[in-house]
Amino acid sequence: MPEIRPARRRSTTRGVPGARRFAALCGAAALALPMLVTAAAPAAAAGPTAVVSMGDSYVSGEAGRWDGNSDTASGGRDGTDRAWTGSGYDPARVYGSTYTSGCDRSDSAEVRSASGVAQTQINLACSGATSANVFRAANGGQSFKGEAPQADQLAAVAAQNTVKLITLSVGGNDLGFGDVISTCVQDYEIWWSYCHDDQQAAVDAKMDAAMAGVGKAVDEVRAVMSAAGYTSSSYRLVLQSYPSPIPRSSENRYPESGWSRTNTGGCPFWNLDADWARDSLVPQISDRLAAVAAAKGVQFLDLRDLLQGREVCSTATRLATPGTPPSATTSEWARFLDMGTTTQGALQESFHPNHYAQLALGRCLTLLNAQPTGNWSCRNTPGRDAAGTYLTAR
Numbered sequence: 001m002p003e004i005r006p007a008r009r010r011s012t013t014r015g016v017p018g019a020r021r022f023a024a025l026c027g028a029a030a031l032a033l034p035m036l037v038t039a040a041a042p043a044a045a046a047g048p049t050a051v052v053s054m055g056d057s058y059v060s061g062e063a064g065r066w067d068g069n070s071d072t073a074s075g076g077r078d079g080t081d082r083a084w085t086g087s088g089y090d091p092a093r094v095y096g097s098t099y100t101s102g103c104d105r106s107d108s109a110e111v112r113s114a115s116g117v118a119q120t121q122i123n124l125a126c127s128g129a130t131s132a133n134v135f136r137a138a139n140g141g142q143s144f145k146g147e148a149p150q151a152d153q154l155a156a157v158a159a160q161n162t163v164k165l166i167t168l169s170v171g172g173n174d175l176g177f178g179d180v181i182s183t184c185v186q187d188y189e190i191w192w193s194y195c196h197d198d199q200q201a202a203v204d205a206k207m208d209a210a211m212a213g214v215g216k217a218v219d220e221v222r223a224v225m226s227a228a229g230y231t232s233s234s235y236r237l238v239l240q241s242y243p244s245p246i247p248r249s250s251e252n253r254y255p256e257s258g259w260s261r262t263n264t265g266g267c268p269f270w271n272l273d274a275d276w277a278r279d280s281l282v283p284q285i286s287d288r289l290a291a292v293a294a295a296k297g298v299q300f301l302d303l304r305d306l307l308q309g310r311e312v313c314s315t316a317t318r319l320a321t322p323g324t325p326p327s328a329t330t331s332e333w334a335r336f337l338d339m340g341t342t343t344q345g346a347l348q349e350s351f352h353p354n355h356y357a358q359l360a361l362g363r364c365l366t367l368l369n370a371q372p373t374g375n376w377s378c379r380n381t382p383g384r385d386a387a388g389t390y391l392t393a394r
Helices: 020-030 035-041 150-160 177-191 196-227 269-294 357-368
Strands: 049-057 122-124 162-169 236-240 299-302 376-379 390-393
Touching: 020 122, 049 150, 049 196, 150 196, 162 196, 162 299, 162 357, 177 196, 177 269, 196 236, 196 269, 236 269, 299 357, 357 376, 357 390
Parallel strands: 049 122, 049 162, 162 236, 236 299, 299 376
Antiparallel strands: 376 390
């Protein structure tokens, strides 16, 4: 299918945040004027248009510090470490003040990399967040890493800006995705056993509750926007899924035996576990998220294949070396698991889309913005950088 490129953004009309306050002040006299009030220019319309991201690490920008991967543990790590200052490391150059809290909102996160969507880009997502961290506090929402629930933060954003698009990535932490990865790595490194059978059971046991949480998160966003005076047609809400950070076994450049997947590649998984993760677990999660989107009447962005051929240890990619700098066309687009004696960066960055992938995610969002309806899958073009990212109808 030919690449879908951004079209002229369609204008929409949103409700009036101050309408209810006006009615309360004017009393019964205002009852005769609701249509006139709604038709008037919204008070908040003077604020800039905004695109907002909410949810967890896959949209906050976790791992945006890295341009590909390198086994070189010192200096600029062969040009892969964007936090290198020339004499030390300053992750705040990438994550700003959110590096201290661990939310890790990178300068290249999806919402920041997208172009032409809105005048202002606002990232409310936080690495490690669950659905409960999105809900309003008044409806069971929980603060996280020193911040109020994301829906409550959205209320302030919606009052000060004209929100046009909200993208939501959540559910992975409700399913214990980090625990799944940790178990699979330990089964490769320590126990010499497979993880896919018991971890599939663990995911299945959590799936219904996790998807209910995602559905409630969508409802919470809708409720906040409605309370701020927005109509459902005045902004768009997109639920997105997750890409696979590791390849299927047939596309792994390192042999299953020996320690190269650990000591060199940073992808310590057995073949059967890798195949399960790539071709069963990630599609299962994507399909269930798509079902939530359909039930809630929001758009869905399927990212399961975004990193195809760009995963950690993929045969189509390579590590950066002292003589071969990183490149968006040849380097991996996901952060590897650093199992060396000297840790590069933070462990929580492992198996997340890196800087190159986040530029691609921004391209996905740019392209989706030109598609006001429908559900879409986003993929990359082999041998090209983020500009080769394209959409296909799902």
